[in-house]
Amino acid sequence: MRVPLFDLTRQYAQLRTEILSTLDRVFSSGQLILSEEVVAFEREIAVLLGAKEAIGVANGSDALYIALKALNIGEGDYVITTPYTFFATVSAIVRNGARPLFADIDPITMNVDLDQVERLLQTHPERHRVKAFIPVHLFGQTCDLDRLASIKSTFGIRVVEDIAQSIGSTWTDKTGGLRYSGTVGDLGTLSFFPTKNLGAFGDAGMIVSSDPELAEFCRSFRVHGSRERYYHDVVGVNSRLDEVQAAILRIKTRRLGEWTEKRIAIAALYNRLLSSKEAPSERLVLPQVYTDRRHIFHQYVVLLKGNERDALKAFLEQNGIGTSIYYPLPLHLQKCFADLGGRPGDLPVSERTALRSLALPMFPELTEEEIEYVVERVSAFFAQHPKSANR
Numbered sequence: 001m002r003v004p005l006f007d008l009t010r011q012y013a014q015l016r017t018e019i020l021s022t023l024d025r026v027f028s029s030g031q032l033i034l035s036e037e038v039v040a041f042e043r044e045i046a047v048l049l050g051a052k053e054a055i056g057v058a059n060g061s062d063a064l065y066i067a068l069k070a071l072n073i074g075e076g077d078y079v080i081t082t083p084y085t086f087f088a089t090v091s092a093i094v095r096n097g098a099r100p101l102f103a104d105i106d107p108i109t110m111n112v113d114l115d116q117v118e119r120l121l122q123t124h125p126e127r128h129r130v131k132a133f134i135p136v137h138l139f140g141q142t143c144d145l146d147r148l149a150s151i152k153s154t155f156g157i158r159v160v161e162d163i164a165q166s167i168g169s170t171w172t173d174k175t176g177g178l179r180y181s182g183t184v185g186d187l188g189t190l191s192f193f194p195t196k197n198l199g200a201f202g203d204a205g206m207i208v209s210s211d212p213e214l215a216e217f218c219r220s221f222r223v224h225g226s227r228e229r230y231y232h233d234v235v236g237v238n239s240r241l242d243e244v245q246a247a248i249l250r251i252k253t254r255r256l257g258e259w260t261e262k263r264i265a266i267a268a269l270y271n272r273l274l275s276s277k278e279a280p281s282e283r284l285v286l287p288q289v290y291t292d293r294r295h296i297f298h299q300y301v302v303l304l305k306g307n308e309r310d311a312l313k314a315f316l317e318q319n320g321i322g323t324s325i326y327y328p329l330p331l332h333l334q335k336c337f338a339d340l341g342g343r344p345g346d347l348p349v350s351e352r353t354a355l356r357s358l359a360l361p362m363f364p365e366l367t368e369e370e371i372e373y374v375v376e377r378v379s380a381f382f383a384q385h386p387k388s389a390n391r
Contacts, residue, residue: 005360007363008199022250023248025247032242036243038240038246042054048253051210052210052212053215054206056205056240056241057207057240059191059205062237064134064160066218066221067160067187068096068160073096073131076129077099077129079098079131080102080120080130080157081133082103082136085331086164086327087331087334089162102347104116104349113349131158132157133152135162135185137166139166139287139297139301140166141166142181158186161181161182163188168294172292186209187209188208189208190205190206192204200245201245206241221234223236258364262364263297263362266362266366267295269371271289284378285303286302300359300360301360302357304356313358323358329354330347332347360374
């Protein structure tokens with residue numbers, strides 16, 4: 001049996017007729033840039049997340065870049081974020097002329113450790129230059145949004161939430177109300193890269209905000225800084241979400257709730273089956289599910305307790321099972337950021353996680369038979385390999 005890490009073709013087979021019909025309608029209209037489909041999709045995402053405004057852009061990387069630009073982040077500023085995330089989170093900081101300031105991650109959720117964020121805000125020698133914070137809600141699980149709101153108000157820091165992997169993840173606050181990731185900060189940024197829970201058939205992104213001035217800036221900056229055609233307030237960029245991607249994403253948005261529930265069910269089955277196997281349960285740390293938050297499982301990532309991650313990955317791939325490592329080298333150790341002075345040992349939890357994490361197949365169309373095969377092969381690996389010493 002072969003089980004891919006992700007398979008978009010199964011989803012397309014279900015949606016093919018509707019997508020082709022919709023594309024014919026869009027192409028026949030002759031309106032392909034910033035027209036009715038984009039406007040409608042922006043409105044639908046704003047309603048879905050409980051934000052006042054949504055601004056479609058070309059991709060998630062641009063969403064981050066433009067969001068920071070809207071906050072006037074630039075030369076001489078520091079922006080706190082996590083080293084354990086996709087490159088775009090940090091490149092957006094550098095592209096704006098600012099300097100990333102890394103806080104280590106929580107060893108269980110793998111989200112940024114908010115204790116460390118507060119410590120940086122209180123003790124960093126140049127804390128007056130720390131102007132913004134980008135929390136990444138990683139793998140589909142939001143960080144503590146109550147705590148995030150408290151940090152934002154207590155320290156007066158601007159917040160851009162990176163929700164590229166967590167559209168629809170929620171936090172239950174102390175009153176029992178639901179708060180969506182992406183709506184606590186000044187702005188939230190989304191990616192609709194094809195592998196995301198809500199994925200386009202190409203690149204696409206979005207910014208959400210309930211601040212009308214910030215939203216207006218983003219809306220004009222994405223079209224060369226122009227509110228009125230041929231009149232430019234600032235030197236912006238060309239970062240427009242096109243009608244084709246918006247139309248496809250509107251079809252998919254109607255099914256996002258169903259797909260999310262399937263992801264949650266798949267993760268629950270993984271957890272139950274892996275927990276029932278003696279060797280895996282002793283040698284794996286499974287994703288934690290908390291009652292106060294809704295984990296939407298963009299990825300299903302396990303942590304190896306020992307140093308056998310690479311051997312397990314190779315074994316599974318030999319048995320036809322797709323896996324991936326998110327992320328093999330934390331950003332503070334990347335060559336392109338060498339000028340920041342990061343050294344091995346600076347952020348030990350991120351560095352240890354990078355050596356021990358492994359993503360198993362996760363997408364809504366996975367079958368129970370496929371999941372059982374993955375678990376059986378994981379168990380077979382541990383049965384064939386003696387327990388290794390922990391690092």
